[in-house]
Amino acid sequence: MVAKSATLVMNEMMQHAVAQGRSVINLGFGEAGLPVMPELRKILSADSARNAYPAVQGSYAVRNALSGYFTRRGIPADADHCLMAPGSKALLFALLQALKGDVVLSRPSWVTYAAQSHMLNKHCVWVDAPESAGGVPDPKLLVSALDSARRAGQNPTTLLLTSPDNPSGTVAGRTVIEQLVHIAKEQNLAIISDEIYRDLAYDQVNFVSPAQLAPERTFVTTGLSKSMALGGWRIGAALFPQNAWGDAVMQEVIGTASEIWSGMPIFLEPVAEYCFSEPSDVLQWVNESRQLHQRVSNEIHHIMVDAGASCRKPSGAFYIYPTFHDSEFAHRLGVSEDESLSHELFERFGIAVLPGSAFGDLPQRMGLRVVTSMMYGTDDESRMETMRMADPLQAPSVKDGLERVHEVFAGVPSNR
CATH class of the missing domain: 3.90.1150.10 (Aspartate Aminotransferase, domain 1)
Structure with missing residues (x-):
C-alpha cells in the first residue's frame, strides 16, 4: 500500500x-x-478561456523559453529536448519508470524519491550525505555502497541528486558535484538532477549543476512552485540529454505522459513562458x-x-x-x-x-x-x-x- x-x-x-x-x-x-506575482495573475486571467487539449510535450513557445532558461545557466538545451508537465513530481515518476534499475539516494532526501521508487518496485540504495551539504550522497561512500548493492543482487543505475535540497536547505559545492559526476561516468549511472530550488541558492554565481559537467547523462527536472511560489499551479519541466539515449528516454516519458496526464494545463503555458523567459x-x-x-x-x-x-x-x-x-x-x-x-x-x-x-x-x-x-x-x-x-x-x-x-x-x- x-x-x-x-x-x-x-x-x-x-x-x-x-x-x-x-x-x-x-x-x-x-x-x-x-x-x-501580480503580473502572472494578469497573464492567467487573459488566457483563462483557453480550454483545448495541449500538446503533450508543451507548446514550442514555452519549450523554447525553457531551453533559453537552461542555456543561460550553462546547460546545453534546445526546445526539442524540453518537456512540460503538471508539476515536477509527475516528471520524476515518469523518468524513474523509464530509467530501468535501482536508485541511489542521499540519506536523508525528499520523501517523494523513495516513495516513487518503491511504487515502481525499485530498490533504494541509501548513502549518507557529506558533511558539506545534503541532497547528494557522499562521494567517499558512494562506490562502496554501489558495490554492496550489486553484491546483494540490486542493480543501481540512477543517481538522484537535488541542490539546494529538501530537507537541509544546502547546496552541494563544485568539488562534490565533480566527484559524483566522475563516479557516474565510471559506473555508467544516469543522473537525475532535481533543480526545483536552483534559483533559490543563495550564491548563484558559484552554483554548479551536473548537467553542466555531464550533459550527455543528466536529466534535469524543475518547476515554478518554489522560485515563483506557484505550488498549486502545478507547472513542471524537464530537460533531456541531446543524444540517442536521451531521445529514447524522452519518448518513453512522453508516452507515459500521453496516457496519464496528457499535458500541463494549456492556460498556464503563457505563465510558464513568461517566467522561463526571465524578464526583469x-x-x-x-x-x-x-x-x-x-x-x-x-x-x-x-x-x-x-x-x-x-x-x-x-x-x-x-x-x-x-x-x-x-x-x-x-x-x-x-x-x-x-x-x-x-x-x-x-x-x-x-x-x-x-x-x-x-x-x-x-x-x-x-x-x-x-x-x-x-x-x-x-x-x-x-x-x-x-x-x-x-x-x-x-x-x-x-x-x-x-x-x-x-x-x-x-x-x-x-x-x-
Missing part, C-alpha cells in the same frame, strides 16, 4: 489544528510562503524572495544551534535540518527518536515539523525538517510587505514566529 505523503499529511494536520482554534507555528509544510520583473521577484528566505533561514539556524543541535548552515531555499542526537534539548523533552520529538513539539508547543525518518534518515539521529517560509504573514498583503521590508525579521508574523520558536528551543515552558 502506498501511504499518503508525510508532507501532505502535515499540511492537513496543520489545517485541522487551525480550524480547531489552536495557536500553531507551521514549520512543517514546504510551500514558498509568498503571494503570486521575474528576476527581481526571485531575487527578493531569495533574500527573504536566506534572512529568515539563517535566523532559525542560529536558534537551533544555540539549542544544541548539529545543523548545516543553510545555503539555499527555505529549509534547515537540525539533528538533536544526545542533546540536552532532547533529554529535557524525554525523547530518544525523531517521531517522538516532532510529536512533542506539536502537542506541547504547537510547533509543526517533520521527523527526519520521513526523509529516510535514521530515527536515532533525531533529525527535524524545519520549513522557514510559512511565517511571512497570514494573507497576501502581509506576505508582500514582509518580502519588501529592509529587515523582514521585524515583520509582525516573522517576529512572533521567531519568538515562539526561540521560547521553545531555549527551554521556556509553554502550554500552547
Whole structure:
C-alpha cells in the first residue's frame, strides 16, 4: 500500500489544528510562503478561456523559453529536448519508470524519491550525505555502497541528486558535484538532477549543476512552485540529454505522459513562458524572495544551534535540518527518536515539523525538517510587505514566529 505523503499529511494536520482554534507555528509544510506575482495573475486571467487539449510535450513557445532558461545557466538545451508537465513530481515518476534499475539516494532526501521508487518496485540504495551539504550522497561512500548493492543482487543505475535540497536547505559545492559526476561516468549511472530550488541558492554565481559537467547523462527536472511560489499551479519541466539515449528516454516519458496526464494545463503555458523567459520583473521577484528566505533561514539556524543541535548552515531555499542526537534539548523533552520529538513539539508547543525518518534518515539521529517560509504573514498583503521590508525579521508574523520558536528551543515552558 502506498501511504499518503508525510508532507501532505502535515499540511492537513496543520489545517485541522487551525480550524480547531489552536495557536500553531507551521514549520512543517514546504510551500514558498509568498503571494503570486501580480503580473502572472494578469497573464492567467487573459488566457483563462483557453480550454483545448495541449500538446503533450508543451507548446514550442514555452519549450523554447525553457531551453533559453537552461542555456543561460550553462546547460546545453534546445526546445526539442524540453518537456512540460503538471508539476515536477509527475516528471520524476515518469523518468524513474523509464530509467530501468535501482536508485541511489542521499540519506536523508525528499520523501517523494523513495516513495516513487518503491511504487515502481525499485530498490533504494541509501548513502549518507557529506558533511558539506545534503541532497547528494557522499562521494567517499558512494562506490562502496554501489558495490554492496550489486553484491546483494540490486542493480543501481540512477543517481538522484537535488541542490539546494529538501530537507537541509544546502547546496552541494563544485568539488562534490565533480566527484559524483566522475563516479557516474565510471559506473555508467544516469543522473537525475532535481533543480526545483536552483534559483533559490543563495550564491548563484558559484552554483554548479551536473548537467553542466555531464550533459550527455543528466536529466534535469524543475518547476515554478518554489522560485515563483506557484505550488498549486502545478507547472513542471524537464530537460533531456541531446543524444540517442536521451531521445529514447524522452519518448518513453512522453508516452507515459500521453496516457496519464496528457499535458500541463494549456492556460498556464503563457505563465510558464513568461517566467522561463526571465524578464526583469521575474528576476527581481526571485531575487527578493531569495533574500527573504536566506534572512529568515539563517535566523532559525542560529536558534537551533544555540539549542544544541548539529545543523548545516543553510545555503539555499527555505529549509534547515537540525539533528538533536544526545542533546540536552532532547533529554529535557524525554525523547530518544525523531517521531517522538516532532510529536512533542506539536502537542506541547504547537510547533509543526517533520521527523527526519520521513526523509529516510535514521530515527536515532533525531533529525527535524524545519520549513522557514510559512511565517511571512497570514494573507497576501502581509506576505508582500514582509518580502519588501529592509529587515523582514521585524515583520509582525516573522517576529512572533521567531519568538515562539526561540521560547521553545531555549527551554521556556509553554502550554500552547
